[in-house]
Amino acid sequence: MSPAEFCSQTIMSTYESKFAQDEIEESQRQDIAMRMGYLTERQFGTLAKITASTLETWRRTGRGPSYTRLGNAVFYALDEVRYYLALSKKKIGTSRIQAGTAQIQSINKGGY
Structure with a gap:
């Protein structure tokens, strides 16, 4: 060699x-x-399909769930993640429902 x-x-x-x-x-x-009720940065990133750099940007700009830093490690409390997910929940707006209903009614009346 x-x-x-x-x-x-x-x-x-x-x-x-x-x-x-x-x-x-x-x-x-x-x-x-996990035993303490937290997700690591990697786990939260995997769950949310977010890169570590995006999470860092979120922390720097005050976005995303609150976090805890211990040394260089970042942790997200499960309760905070659940709360953030609840706030991020997407709702179907009534205007979209009304538009869809009007379109269906139009089709049913023969107005393609």
Whole structure:
């Protein structure tokens, strides 16, 4: 094995080891957070299909559910997430219902 190959393999092995350790720590963090009634930033992002950078922007601009920061980790209380989801609930407006009803009535009368 050449020195370059050895160096490359060592770097990859170190990177893979660090990645595996990060995944273990994230798994432990998620487990502890859930037992305490919180979601991690990653869990909330996955739930809402929102990237970490978007969540950071939301926190900076005061949008989204309230959060707790512990060191560099961000957590969202399940109650706050539920409240935010309830506020974000989309309702069908009466004007859309009325327009749909008028269109159906028009079709029923033969007005395609």
